[in-house]
Amino acid sequence: MRIIFFIGTVDLLLSSIGYLYYRQNLPCGRSTWFALAYLLLTLNAIVSRALSPSLPHFLVKLSAWAEGLWVAFGYYTLLFALVHLALWLIGKRLPFTLPLDKIAMVTLVASCLTVAFGSLRAFAPVVRTEYIMTSKLPAGTSYRLALISDVHLGRILGRSYAEKLVQRVNQLEPDAVLIAGDLIDEKIAYVQEENSLEALAHFNAPKGVYLAFGNHEYIDDHLRWQALVEENGIKVLRDASTVIDGRLKITGLSDFRFSKGKGPKAIQTLAWENNKYFSVLIDHQPRRMGGAAHLGYDLYLSGHTHTGQLFPNRQITKRMYQLDYGRKEFGKLTAITSAGYGFWGPPVRTEAAPEIVLIELNGK
Numbered sequence: 326m327r328i329i330f331f332i333g334t335v336d337l338l339l340s341s342i343g344y345l346y347y348r349q350n351l352p353c354g355r356s357t358w359f360a361l362a363y364l365l366l367t368l369n370a371i372v373s374r375a376l377s378p379s380l381p382h383f384l385v386k387l388s389a390w391a392e393g394l395w396v397a398f399g400y401y402t403l404l405f406a407l408v409h410l411a412l413w414l415i416g417k418r419l420p421f422t423l424p425l426d427k428i429a430m431v432t433l434v435a436s437c438l439t440v441a442f443g444s445l446r447a448f449a450p451v452v453r454t455e456y457i458m459t460s461k462l463p464a465g466t467s468y469r470l471a472l473i474s475d476v477h478l479g480r481i482l483g484r485s486y487a488e489k490l491v492q493r494v495n496q497l498e499p500d501a502v503l504i505a506g507d508l509i510d511e512k513i514a515y516v517q518e519e520n521s522l523e524a525l526a527h528f529n530a531p532k533g534v535y536l537a538f539g540n541h542e543y544i545d546d547h548l549r550w551q552a553l554v555e556e557n558g559i560k561v562l563r564d565a566s567t568v569i570d571g572r573l574k575i576t577g578l579s580d581f582r583f584s585k586g587k588g589p590k591a592i593q594t595l596a597w598e599n600n601k602y603f604s605v606l607i608d609h610q611p612r613r614m615g616g617a618a619h620l621g622y623d624l625y626l627s628g629h630t631h632t633g634q635l636f637p638n639r640q641i642t643k644r645m646y647q648l649d650y651g652r653k654e655f656g657k658l659t660a661i662t663s664a665g666y667g668f669w670g671p672p673v674r675t676e677a678a679p680e681i682v683l684i685e686l687n688g689k
Contacts, residue, residue: 328544332670333371336392339399340367346406350429366395378514385515389480390672397440397671400635405432443635443673450493450666450679455652457659461603461623462572462688471499471530472682474609474628475665477541479510482667483519490666491527497683501532501569504559505628505663506539506580506609513545513553526557532569534559537577539609539629541669562607566595573686574602576622581610596620603686611646611662618658624684625660632664632677639676650677 344363347354373392376385409428416423462468471494478487494502508525509516516522528534536559542550551561560567562577564584569575576595578584584591592606592613599621606617611627618625630649633639642649648662661684664677 329374332374336370336396336399337367339396339403340370342406343399343402346402346409347429347433350409350426351433352426354429366391370395374511378512378518382515382518385480386483393481393671393673394440394444397443397635397673398436400671401436401439402432405435408432439675440671440673443671443675446678447668447672447674448679450681452493452497452683453663453680454683454685455661456685456687457624458687458689459603459623460689462686464688466572466688468501468532468569468573468684468686469497469499470605470684470686471497471502472505472626472661472663472684473502473666474505474663475507475539475631475667475669476504477507477510477667477669478521479512479515481672482510482521483516484521484524486667487521487524488527491524494681495527495529497681499530499683501575502528502530502534503575503605503607503626504534504536505607505626506537507541507628507665507667507669508536508539508554509541509545509550510667510669511541511544513550517553522553522557525559528558532573533567535567535575535577535607536561537607537609538563538579538583540580540582543580543583564591564595566597568602572602574599574604576604576606578606578608578613581608581612592616592620592622596622599623611648611660614647614655614658614660617660618655622658624686625655625658626663627660628663628665630662630664631669631674634668634674634676635671636675 353359369388370392373388376388409432412423536554554561563579566574566576604622605624606622607626609627610629614625630642630646632650633642648660650662650664652661663682664680666679668674
């Protein structure tokens with residue numbers, strides 16, 4: 326309930342600022358129809374996440390879409406309004422008057438176009454390929470690992486979205502699929518409504534499909550969610566490891582907030598025989614690569630950041646995490662953080678595009 330209250334408060338604040346801005350600067354902003362539209366969309370944004378899953382699913386999905394787009398519109402209205410304010414302050418020092426009403430119209434159009442662009446981008450994933458050579462595997466040995474994270478199945482993203490994900494991953498012909506958390510968005514009931522998990526049972530990965538829990542896995546009943554996931558052929562690694570072909574060790578951590586100790590101790594007990602295997606560590610939040618490097622892990626895979634999702638938020642995530650996106654070496658450890666495949670909240674991405682990371686692992 327706290328997260329619903331927080332998000333509702335943010336939605337109300339953004340909507341209020343936007344309405345007052347347009348009312349002050351645009352003639353249409355003072356009309357009855359404009360006020361009514363703003364009121365209805367704001368009310369939907371506030372109550373959308375509290376709607377019962379027992380309601381007709383198309384209504385829940387429609388409400389979620391409206392909420393997400395409205396929040397993104399409010400966010401960009403706020404940013405452009407701040408630019409407007411800066412121009413107004415500058416204009417007070419100029420010998421002529423700036424056309425502030427036209428600037429406000431530009432704000433309205435630019436906010437709409439930015440949201441439209443971001444919504445199209447959110448459903449246009451790319452494939453990023455990373456190549457790794459290692460002496461821990463015999464020469465001529467290779468593995469293709471498909472890394473996905475932050476799928477966020479739920480109110481907006483359902484069965485058809487999951488099917489397209491499986492189709493795209495299978496086209497890459499991976500040996501194993503590694504999911505770095507946040508497969509679900511919030512309530513299990515939303516996923517079950519469209520039987521979205523069943524689509525993920527069709528990954529074609531001969532060495533297996535593995536999931537490490539992210540923070541969203543704990544929003545609903547995490548034990549029930551784990552059982553449902555494993556019923557569909559996905560092996561959950563919660564502070565656990567498995568070995569493939571006697572060569573490749575896959576370790577999955579529980580999310581940083583819920584793991585058994587948040588520092589190096591969380592992974593120390595799982596570091597057995599790291600010198601014997603090529604050791605892959607899946608950790609949803611990119612926070613523990615230093616400890617992983619010290620304990621002899623070779624590859625660290627994470628997600629979570631979405632690179633901020635909405636521009637210019639990456640300026641925040643770059644300061645929050647050692648590696649909010651991309652690839653970086655920490656001693657002998659290679660760390661890769663994915664921008665994620667889905668989205669949280671607004672169905673809009675104006676930072677890095679959603680992605681699947683294909684890791685070409687070769688022995689030498």
